[in-house]
Every structure is written in structure tokens, then in C-alpha cells.
Amino acid sequence: MKIIESPELDAFRDECRAWLADNVPREKRPPEGPAMRDFDLAWQKRQYEGGWAGVSWPKDYGGRGLSVLEQLVWHEEYARAGAPPSGSMFVALSHAGPTLIVSGSKAQKARHLPTILRGEENWCQGFSEPGAGSDLAALKTRAVIDGDHLVVNGTKIWTSYGHLATWQELLVRTDPDLPRHKGISWVICDMRTPGIDIRPIKAMSGLTHFCQVFYDDVRIPLANVVGEVNGGWRVAMTTLGFERGTGTIAHQIELSNTVDRLIAAARDLPAADGRGRVIDDGAVVADLATLRAEVLALRSLTAASVSRGMREEVPGAEGNIVALWFGELSRRVHAAALDLLGPRGLERGGDHDWPLHYLEAYKWAIGGGTSEIRRNAIGERVLGLPKGPSAR
């Protein structure tokens, strides 16, 4: 345990800060649809032109080839500057790109990494199916080899930004006779291929960010398989691990700001009975203080996770701990907001749409692995308890 610092890192941080101060978009990010996607791509392009895309990605493919330390500094400054979420670029930057770097062929890397960094193309993740969510290995979308192509039939669901993406990391069953985990392949799918049909799905918050994708004889070149045919499970597990990396720093800072905002509101607002302020209630102090401590712990857990990440190539199961903490804490923070703010907190719109944030917060304990599945993984893979039917 130590503080890592050097004049070079300080200089790098100053550089990040100065560039972000001048370049973070001032205009409001559109909440959904093609306008949002175009905004995300334009912002990525701006970062690329400024020399800030792929700080730790290999130089050969358009990255800067710096260490995880610089990457971390960049993420911290990015979040502090209030820069936009990666949004519809998230899968490309945090899943697909890193997976290709680890498991892709030279040709695949050369084709895709630069277009991601330049903000020319974005990606979505086609893993879950109606019958395969937590139990991902139950996936049925079938791919049959026909010459130098795969022919895909089936459906994927909950595909975030699937209706707005150019490429997809797609998991298909290439051999139904092999054991479940062995007959799966990880494929690069062009979302413009004939036979793909997309149905957007509206979430309870009112936003439409994900969709169901249908594949009807979709032909994908065999050259688009990443890793071995039937070796996709291992490739996919690498991808899932990357979800729990430095990408969460922005969420963590946002959650911390939300708690600060709530504390400020509790100091300002008159109590429900008109006597004194909301904060004069000891129970309110207890709730808010606990949330503040838990948000600080989220920062510390993230630091611990990043510290581990500096030493391991592929993230381990411990990442589930910080993800579980974050998923549960986000819900509690936003529930506390509605509770504290009273009837005015239920109003939609305004300069901070509390119900929107509250409703959206439910996703963190579901998407990418539910809290229950994460507890299974912590129990089995971190603590070594006997295996049950699942744990990703």
C-alpha cells in the first residue's frame, strides 16, 4: 500500500485536465436515439483528434500505448471534469476493444481497433437470450458453417444500443452436441447484414436503450470468429471481466456527487412538519452519513480493484465484490433521494430528474450479472464454497 506519484504523472494529469477543460462538450447530451449515438461518436472523435483515445491501447492500432497508471489518471480526470458517459461507445471501448486486444487476430485488430478509437463505429453486445440470461451457457442462437461463412438463426435480447450500433460481439452455438460451454463461438457481427431485424424495447424509466435482435439466415464470414470456433466461452468470460475495471470510476464519482447533492438538499429544505430543516432529523443524519461512508468505500474498493488490476492480465472474481456493492448502493442512494425530497422528488423533468435516476438505478443490480449471481460467484470463486448450478 502506497501513494504512487511522480512529476511525470503530475504533468500528465495537468495535461488531461487542461485538455478536458477546453474540450468537454458544453451542449446537453441527447437522452436517446440516433442523436445520442451521433453525439457519443463525435465526442469519441474529438478525443481521438486530441490524442486522448485509447490511452493504454497499443500504439500500432491508434492507441497511446501508455501504462495503466496513465489510463487511471485519465479516467479520474475524465470523471472529475464531468465528461459525458461513453454510452453507446461503452461496449466498443470497454468490452469489444479489450477483448480483441487480448484474443483477436492481427487482421481483426487492424480492422476494428482504429475505427473504434476514431469514433467511426460503435459496438453492442449480443450475449443474453430470452432463455439464457443468468444461465448464459444455455444460449441457443445457432450458427452453422457453410463454406467460409457462418449462417446464424435465433434471437438475442436486452442488447443495449443494438438499434444504434454498427458491430456486435455475438455469442452463437456452433456445436449443439458438445457440452454446453464448449460449443459456443464469439463472432464479430455486422449489424447491417441482411436478415437482421431489430425491435427496440422501452425501459421502465421511459428510455429506449436496448432491444431484441432477430437473426434469419444471417451470413457472417468465418474470418469474423474471434479465438477458436467453439472456443467462445473463454473469450466471453474475458469480456465480462472487463466490465468491472476502471470503467466504473465515472459511476462512482457520479454517485458520490449525488450523495453530496442530497446532503445539501437536506440542509436547505424545510422539514415536512414545517419545523426546522430536513437534516435536523437524527434518522436523516444516520441515513445520509451511512450513504456517504458507503460511497467513500466504493471509491476505496475501486482503488483496491484497480490495484489488483495493475498486476493481473485478466480481472479475477473479486471484481464481483465492487460490482455488488455498487449495484446495491446505487439503489439505496436513489431511494433515499425520493424519501428525503418528499412529493417534489416525484416530479419528472426539471434540472435533475430524480425519478429517472431512481428508476434507471435498478439496472446496476441486474445487467451484466444480477446481485444473486454475483453472490454466487463471490461465494464459490472468492471464498471457495461448494458449487451450485451457477456462477459466471
Place this chain on the structure above:
Amino acid sequence: MIVDLHPTEDQRMIEESVRAFLADRLPVERLREPAHQGGAAEAAAWAELTALGLFGLGLDEARGGLGLGLAEEALVARALGLHLVSPSVVAQMIAPHLAPDDALRAALVAGETRAAFANRIGEAGGHLIDGAGASHAVLLAGGVALIGIDALGSPEPVDAIDETVRIARMLAAFPAAPRDAASDRALLLLAAYLTGIAQATRDMAVAYAITREQFGQPIGAFQAIKHMAADMATRAAAAEAQCFHAAVTFGRGLDDGIEAAAAALLAETAALANAGANIQIHGGMGFTAECDAHLYLKRAHLLASLAGGRRLHQRRLLGTAS
């Protein structure tokens, strides 16, 4: 500033040597024997504890210490919590930092002069904890101060929740001490001790869940148990990360008071909740005085109280504490 929470090679060595020593000389089972309670086993191992360098660990070399930092002290305090070592050993680690002169400081570092914790109860007196052999008290009263035990009046033994420590009631009016950097350092060591309890109870519960069988399988295969264990691990990890983050960054521009209060709040919660869950996972055995599970619960309550209690940490976190 990038905070690396991975232990360095040196830190790992310090921690391992302390843990190995404690596992050998002060295993938790010792507390089943009244003769080893109340700091007696620690007194018997005092020369070795001193030789391990525990009491000058975080003190500058110029002041007679080893020149290490708060992070190393916190690692040791956590190891002490794992083995339910007498709180007086933690008091002895804190005391040299508070000593007003070189002679007293040197005597404390050398273990010749001994200290124990005292805490204030309202306006009227307080408790002295495992005070046998101690001439000085590390007084936890708002802030922290080192005072002569004589000043506290004559001790009256009382029975308290944790029968493995000896508690005496002192009736003199305890002076209040200001909250400052020294008291936040002390608070962090108490929090680290509590994370040790959270960790030990997690490990004890997991070990039992792997071996105990019902319905033809290890109880750890049941999700109700597995998820309880996962929550224990998560609480312990959060408390620990916060403690060590606060220790490493201490004096480096963060709000140390808030960071320490957060560590103490999370550590108290993790220690108490994990100690309770450990009892639950042990079933009927967990409810007995023959199983060590209760020892952790009782010590967790004592340490949580020494650290000031959750209400105080909460008020500090919001800046509403006096």
C-alpha cells in the same frame, strides 16, 4: 495521487511475521482459559511483542521508532483483531505517538512502561480496559490523550459483555481531549482491529460451511448460506478498503476526519454483522459458550464502543458533530 492498495513486499513481510507469531503464541482458543484472559497471555508474550517492533512501528526514526507509516500500523492492528489480542496492545501502539517527552516515549516503545485504553462514560468517570500492569491510559474521550492512571482514581472491577477482558470502573472526572490528527489515527487503528474481526468471522463461517453437512451436502452449497457468506466478504472488503485507503492517504490532503469516521462506521457495521452471521451459520453450536463465535461478537461490541459508536461517526460524516 494514485492510491495503490496492494501491499508492498515489506508490508507483506511485516504482516506475515506478526500473524505467524500471533497464531503461534496468541491463538483465539487461549481465551477459553480464564488464566489467559484480561491481557495475561499478552503479558506473558510481552518481550516478544516488543521485539517484533510493534510499539514504535509508525514513529519517526528520529523519535525512536521504525519510521514506517500508518498503513503498516493498520495492518498490524487488523492482525491483532483477527486474534482478539488484548486492546491494550493497540493502546501501546498508540501511546508513543502521544508521549509528551523523550524519556516516556522511549519507555513505551521499549515496552517497559505500559498503557491501556480508558474511555469516558458521560460526565462521571469511565472504563479502564485490561489495565493490569499499565501505568498510563490512552484516554478516548472525544479526542485522545495519554494520562497517568493514578489521575483516574481507584479502579473498581465490573463485569461487562466481554468477559475475556478485565474492565474497571473509574470514578474520577475524565478530562475531555480535543479531536485532532492523533485521535483520527487512533480511530483508524480501532477500525482496523474491527476489520480483523470481520475477516476472522468470515473465514470461520466459510470453513464451517464447507465441512458441516445437512441434507446430504455441505451447508455452504445452500444459497441462503452462500449468499450470507458473500455479504460477509463484501462488508469486510468494503471496511478494509476504506480503512487502508484512509491510512495510506492520511495527511495527504483528503479530509482525514471524514475518511476515518467512514472507516470506523463501516468497520463497526462489518464486525458486528459478520460476528452475528457467523453465529447463525454455526447453528446451535454457534449459540454456545463452547464455540469461539461468541468471543468475536463480544469483542466487536467492546471495540465499537471504544471507537465512539456509530452515531458519533455518522454525525462527523455530515459535519454535525460537536
